Amino acid sequence: MNVLKIKELSVRYGSVEALSEVDLEVQPAMVYGIIGPDGAGKTTLMRSICTLLPYQEGSIEVLGYDAASQAKEIRARIGYMPQRFSLYQDLSVQQNLRFFARLFKVNHAEMLKRREQLYKFSRLEPFAKRLTGNLSGGMKQKLALSCALIHTPELIILDEPTFGVDPVSRVEFWQILHQLKADGISIVVSTPYMDEASQCDKIVLLHKGRVIGQGSPAETISGWKGKLYSLTSRDLQKLYAFLQTKAGKDNLQLFGSEIHLFSEQELSSDKIADWQSEFPELESCVEIKPGMEDVFLRMMQ
């Protein structure tokens, strides 16, 4: 059985269409990534799943319950971590955990047991009495995750959980997610970071409210048709301008200190030599394997 089944979902804010005809299925014990730039509709999608937003068309089924009519059942069985940090900063770590345990009607003995487990992976126990507002960004996110897990939900929905968190804490956070998955929890996580996308079992690429690609990260990348080249030069701006005249703007992407060039056919060595003679500052031109980011940027076009 799927933990989440979304069919032809459309959400409108007035006349603005935030999501249109989204289809999505999440299998149990899986990390499902929702990938997309800001404004793609990630948060809208997650809020709809959490029964926080009314939707106009389509259907959402969470753990076998209908999101439109059985919000209460769904809310008791899922954990949600909104994009903005949303715990009480003026309460301590322990008080926040206890408060949310109470709201989810977790009894005291069970709460203590659960808290022990959560402390184990979050390593927050030494800070139990510290005010939440005084925690570091990474610790705050771990606490928010702990609060979302306090009632042992079957599915957790995490909206950009690693946004604004340092790289070390991000790695640690993802280790925790893999551990949770191993424990049988299904995870839907949104992220704007492509490196995190490749850690998911399945991803859905969202752009302007529409699904532009779906599948495992490997499948998504292997679905790539064409060749990708990395070109470098001391003067990237000039190289970019040069390549624009040769290959067209749509096939170019600036990537830090290199330019990625998409080509439907293999570039012959003659062609590369031609370019080099025309543009002597071109240092290298090698074929590379596309990454998630290349795939996404390509799909957006």
Next chain:
Amino acid sequence: MSSAGVITSFIKKEFRQIMRSREMLIVLFALPAVQLLVMGFAVTNEVKNLRLGILDYDRSASSRDLISSFSSGDRFQVVPVSESDNAAELISAWKAQLVLVIPPDFGADYQMGRQSSLQLVLDGIDGNSAAVANSYAAGVIADFYQRQSKTRLHRAPLPRLSPGVQLISQMSFNPDLKSSLNTIPGIIAILVTVTSMMLSAISLVKEKELGTLEQLMVTPVKRYQLMAGKLIPYLIITLVQLQVAILLAGLIFGLELAGSYFTLILFSVVYLFTSLGLGILISSRVNSQQQAMFFSWFIMVVMILLSGFFVPIRNMPQSIQWISFINPLSHYMTVLREIVVKGSSLAQLSRELWILSASGLLVFGFSVLSFRKRV
């Protein structure tokens, strides 16, 4: 876990947050003290220290007598004037608020028992104060004639001034006509309204601003549990503040509660359903604390102006009187005055109890029902 357990943990959490902030101590103790001190002394319709100019064109023993009866007491403060001054100029130059003109033959006419007249010129800008000043002055003059007629009874014929009927008025409940007895229950009613409405107006929207409401929404907490968990702490805080205000009123103004304490608390709790309900209604509708503040101030100002605190409701046009009738604050204020000053019993106030209960039920019910657990 029972529903009561959820509400209790909410209440605990609210209190933890409230007690952690220093502002709350200010709300609890400093606010009542400042409001009582400032408004209690300042908001009064007693008129004192009226600047009185006297143009004495008579300069007789009688006129000097009359002047001295004005200068005793703290109601009038006789300002020095020169002979060349005239009444209108004294008033327009702000030297005097009222001018008494004693005509040249005043003393002689009086001695002969002839009709004599005095002129009183008043600054009518503030109509209420002018009317009060006028009646004070008339009182002093009547007093003067009465005294004079008694002392000279055996000498000259009585001037026909004292009427055949003497009116003896008795002021019940507030024999000294102390203004504070009337204003202080009013101030306390306003204090209760301001505190409860502000606290509740901020409550939900603050969580909305901080993002915590979104987290709360996805929990299985029921609407009424969330509301109760939010409002019970505010109810308790406002009642504590009410207690502080009553204590301070006793210390500063010597105010004694004439009626039953239980009745007072009962009415306050009933009234708080309305004011907390209004606050929470605002809070669930707006998107920022600033908007919440704006709306609650707007509503409060209208409620206070139409409460009869500054202007008696019976002075207002009929249509406004109807609006005042649906203003819960005006009923609560009336009730507080009745209990504190007159000592009215619950039975005597049953009409007000019905009105306030109905208003509480209506406003609170509506605000709970219109709150949605959605973003």
